[in-house]
Amino acid sequence: MRAAVIVFPGSNCDRDIAVALEQSTGKPTKMVWHQDTEIPDVDLIAVPGGFSYGDYLRCGAMAAHSPVMREVKRRAEKGTRVLAVCNGFQIVTEAGLLPGVLMRNKDLRFICRDVHLKVEDSQSAFTAKYTTGDVIRIPIAHAEGNYFADQKTLDELEGEGRVAFRYCSPEGAVTEAANPNGSQRNIAGIFNKSRTVLGMMPHPERLADATLGGTDGRAMFDALVETLS
């Protein structure tokens, strides 16, 4: 599997996700600058976390209209897998690749800690190494991760099985207490209709190496390599 990581001014998880990808692929990852209009021929495009364009106007709003995003959208429409993490999730919702918006956390605080996620769907290239119902531990680090969409969109996402992850307790209970940021229906990550684009607030790349305290995130990169190689 060949992978590219998009780099915006203000991205700060671009190298982390490249390291996590290289660990699973065994190949160097292409780094693509936001002003580039072409992306190398790859199987996966990662849109990383950070504070692209200083979060000006709204998180992800400026990056969504950067030159490289036109190409990301074009590739996504052709079926190239897109993994959008944290600020990346904010960017792809602003770009219209995924529905909804990430609003300010309910308690207004920046939250940086591990959370538990319930895997809601293992039928994608991203989640194939998990089993539906699995509880995994992945860190979050955001001030704007409060997922919002209108009821109709939420019902559509649920009906089509496009909720990828929900915040839950360590035992797997999806409760208000386990919801760190006020997200509608505890949603932590969603797919597009064809399950080729995944947007999620938690950072799988931050727990993909035992030295860093856990490997629950690694299964996502391994699954991508297995599916896309």
Add this chain to the structure above:
Amino acid sequence: MKAKVHITLKNGVLDPQGKAVEHALLGLGFDGVGGVRQGKYIEVDLPKQSDKAKAKSQVEDMCKKLLANTVIENFSVEVVD
């Protein structure tokens, strides 16, 4: 010409920042406060535009494409000379 753009959260969308400001105002003794909603105000200079209607429609287009996120926000545009 200049366009004055107000961007506000739609009704029904929670506004935790507005809520925090409301609590702070009540804490300062402003008893009459029944609610606070926080938004954005943006000015756009349009030196080459002389037609008010065209300026308005152009800025409304800017709002839809970039300045506002219409999933959660409403906008209103006022054009002045």
